[in-house]
Amino acid sequence: MKKSLKKTLFAGVAALSFVAVAGVSSTNASAKSYAKVTSNKALTTDATTRNVAVNGTNALYTKAGTLKGAKTVATKTTLASLKNSKQGQKNFRAYRVATTNRGSVYYKVVSFDKTYRGWIYGGKSVTAFAGGIASFSTTTAPAAAANTSSSASSASINTQGQTTALTDAQKNATYKITKAGTANDGTATTYSYPAWTEYKKGRTVTDATPYANDTFKVTDQTTRTREGDLWVKIADTNATNGQKINGWIKYSALTAQKPTPAPAPAPIADNQVQVTLHDVYTNKDLGSFLLNKATADLNANVTIAHAVNIDPAADINNSLVALGQAHNVRGYSVSGLTDAQKSANQTAFQSASYGKNVTFNVTSVKGTSLFADKTKVLPGIVANNNNITDGSNGAFSPAGTDYVEVNGTLEQANDLADSIAKLGTLYGSNGQTFSGSSVEKAINDANLGTIYFAKNAAGTILSKDQLNALPANSTVNIVKATLSGVNNAYTVGSNPTFSGQYTLNVKNNVIYDKASTLASQFAK
Template sequence: MRSSFAKSIYVGAAVLGLAGLSAVTTTTASAKSSAVKVTSSKALTTDATTRNVTFTGTNALYSKPGTVKGAKVVATTTTVKRLAASKNGQDNVRAYRVATTNRGSVYYKVVTFDGAYRGWIYGGKATDKFAGGINSFATTTEAKVPSTLNTTSYYTLAKTDASVNDGTTTTYKAPAWSQYKVGRTMKDASAYKTNLLQVSKAATTRDGATWVYVTDVTNGKLTGWVKASALKASADVPASEGVTINYTDKATGKVVSSHVVPFKADNPALANPTMNIYTDGNAANTELHNNMPAGYSVASGNAWGDSALASKATKGSSLVFYVTANPKKSVTISNSLDISSNGETKTLVFTGKALDQWNKAKDAFAKDSTVTDLQGKVIDSSVLKTALKNAGFDTITADDGTVYTLNTSVLPSNVAFGQNINLTYSK
């Protein structure tokens, strides 16, 4: 009995031992099979606008797909909730890569538009739609064109400044911060500040600003998006919608300037309507006279290159209108000077070397293109001061060695060509 029992115990122990070993082996195999690995990772290639997303706040952002070994938190759920509630376009989010793990979980790699946060976030179990920690998001919403604007009028940019990037001084390929890494059509729009723009649609961005899409009917350079507040109404019309008047110098045959007169048909009911610009006193004729180039007058005789065409002008046509240059005038400076001495004013006429210096200064001043122009133009005081200094008027030395300094503070603020001015000097 004992022998048999001992064998029984021994066998039982062996069986238990094997069972224990088997259990350990099974546990080890299970641990290896449970390791999370990325089985697929690829860039998203759908249209960029369909990859704009927002955080749901249920999942954090990680440096790697969240369950992969070594993944670290980039942004907590508190942070992503704050980004989701933000009113700033910089906090918009773009998804640009998708990964799948061996457990069937989907993760998306995303980045905020300002680049402050970048990482992986759980996206559900399918790659055909966003889920889990992110949802699709529209960075702009369609809006009505503001009542202050309309789609039939023409506008220009109210200001252009290359140092400003606030949506008002140039146009954008998309409203600012509404598409990832999509910015201005050009940095400096100053060369196109007179371009005529027409509004066609509007949109509201995440920050509540209203943007409008404009078409540049002048040359297309500024076609794009701009804040509605950036536009100012223009009385000008594009050449295609009016009649272009080419003001032509009768003496040289060169076009001095051009102006487009809005086309208003004399009889709109006609199949091919025309407009009479030739008749003095009508609105079109008055407008062309009001926009004469500075320094020119209507040429004597018949100023129209073809008065018959002017009486039956068609939309989009061009006409020649002859002008002649006004006689040139310049600022005149007398050689009798007001000299300020001890609070009293006296007149001094330079002679000898001082007079030579004075005459040379006058000659230099007369040749200065900044102060010699067509009659009627006004010189800014700063231009006048600079011209006087460059010509040598800033100081005059009399024969007795006395140095007189030009007192620029008493110069007239604006001087018209043809006007006489006195210069005041102080000892």
């Protein structure tokens, strides 16, 4: 009986075992569970912030890798080989993002040369790249150079093989494109960005041959991260050439030009005295001119006195401005001179000789400012007649209350006028005219050539009160505008006119989420 019971139990256990095995087999044979996409959107942030590099930890697929039907575009091994590529063509741009019901994030990316395109795992958050890709800076600031004298000869500058930042001498030099032409290798023409550092950004002109004899000045510099070569942004000095060629090029593609020697000074005849007006503020000569001896003039002192209709024994300092203006030397006064400098002028006047030069001290900083009347600055230069545009949204028309940024400080537009009015290089006599290029240079030299202003989502420029009234976590758009192309002339006077175009081009838009932190964001 026991033997029979054992057989019965054994048979029961065997039957149970069979059922269990059969159950496992049934589970393995069921349909595989796939993820589903719950969101698929185009990325709309600034394209330059979506440059990424692959790292080989995840493969590239035709769709999110966990979706049914996903096929491999590039394996992890293939992508790992691109991680440290020395070619910018292997930079990637992310342009779509998808989220699955499992909480995984996938980005659609494309290599700059379009060899690879597909979806790659990007982590668990849509706020930062992770997983198989990471943010990547396609350009890097070059290492500082050991500076040499800025007066070094251009002919001695070697552009080949340099990867460090430019020296002062190299920045100040004038260049030509060595082999201007059609080659698309960074050496024959310029690019809107250094080649292969931004997706689908290429040459400014396909043939630079018409610019072969033009000379250029360097305005910016950077190093391509992957290649490690130095690129510079150049501007054509030929103002009539349309400036289409302005852009980025390899520094090694340039040849520094030997500076044109200054003309030899005109000889001073025995019946002439040369007058030079020297600005003690800038320590530069403002100009020189020759005065001819009249028949009755006893000496050079008398010739100078007759030029301004004064007594030869008078104080020459009182007549220096009129003397210069009569010979087209302007932009200075004598009110800022010390007693010692005025005394030196009087001594030079009394001892002037024919056949020689006499130098008088003057100062440019105590003259009348081109922007002395700040009420004329904003209506004329900043606001009216579409003189400042943001490049996409029409006229920038501050009414004296809109925020702008100067030297890292968030300011109102009328404060910008105060800053411009302090530009010492734009002081002169009433009626003196400054060229547009000199105005532009003075503003840029004072670091006032870039401003920021705030817009809401509807594109309306926000005033100070509107910004302050925004609730916490409000979204505003900060537009960065950079000075370019001041072409008209400006005249010092009580009612200066600003009738020309003073155009600002937007470089990029940056979104910040708290109006209360705008100033600190600028400081970064």
